[in-house]
């Protein structure tokens with residue numbers, strides 16, 4: 001039993017590395033420039049031209065969180081730290097703080113307050129994609145003819161729950177009135193989930209109106225607390241949803257999530273192919289979890305046994321590290 005399709009994020013493409021990715025079984029890959037694109041084609045991997053993210057840097061207003069969430073984010077991102085600290089010293093403190101706060105890097109939170117380390121833009125406020133559309137045009141402008149499609153990432157809420165800016169609160173109030181609902185956690189979950197899916201789908205429609213041949217690949221991230229596996233509401237061609245995060249999950253959870261991601265992929269849209277996503281970090285000293293090659297192998301076996309034949313991995317660069325590369329080659333490689 002092997003995987004037939006394998007997508008890697010963070011692909012670094014010099015000739016030797018591109019060959020290693022291909023041998024590990026990577027079939028689909030994110031490319032950020034022409035050199036990566038050419039190497040992907042040369043080694044038989046389908047290139048996805050760049051990744052769209054609704055970040056503050058494209059001109060979107062930052063999402064607004066509760067005061068406690070703002071405080072948490074300042075702490076884990078080290079806003080208070082002395083600017084004179086070296087990068088190494090700074091990172092050491094950040095790792096310590098993130099371990100102390102059980103920060104999960106956008107994966108399912110294990111404590112009440114957990115946020116992204118930087119703010120995502122308020123995409124709900126971008127009515128008719130005025131700002132988003134400009135950024136998509138920029139990315140599409142130099143997209144090569146043979147690009148397979150485009151990737152989307154970081155579409156979600158900085159605090160995993162919702163945005164509390166004036167626009168969002170007004171829209172939520174209107175939603176409650178229109179649907180005659182009380183202000184409950186369920187209503188909030190429903191509102192913010194539907195806005196997420198609606199934005200994703202508007203972005204996908206926009207890209208396909210310009211490039212009808214494009215396939216869209218996504219990783220549903222950061223986690224949405226009210227509904228972890230809402231990805232099937234998105235009309236992406238390849239929908240990556242987390243079945244094993246960077247921090248180790250138990251076998252039952254990996255099995256259950258894999259089955260859902262695969263079996264329920266077409267609940268809303270017929271074109272969607274579910275892709276089990278696993279988080280991989282090969283650095284023992286990082287606060288971003290750590291898995292040995294044997295643990296990664298165990299996860300791949302569980303996903304295969306649960307029916308998964310497609311796979312998505314980040315950090316992509318760890319796929320080709322010693323020990324891990326051999327595991328991927330065994331379960332994804334063509335030989």
Ligand SMILES: [Zn+2]
Pocket residue numbers: 063064122123124125163164165166167168
């Ligand atoms: Zn907002």
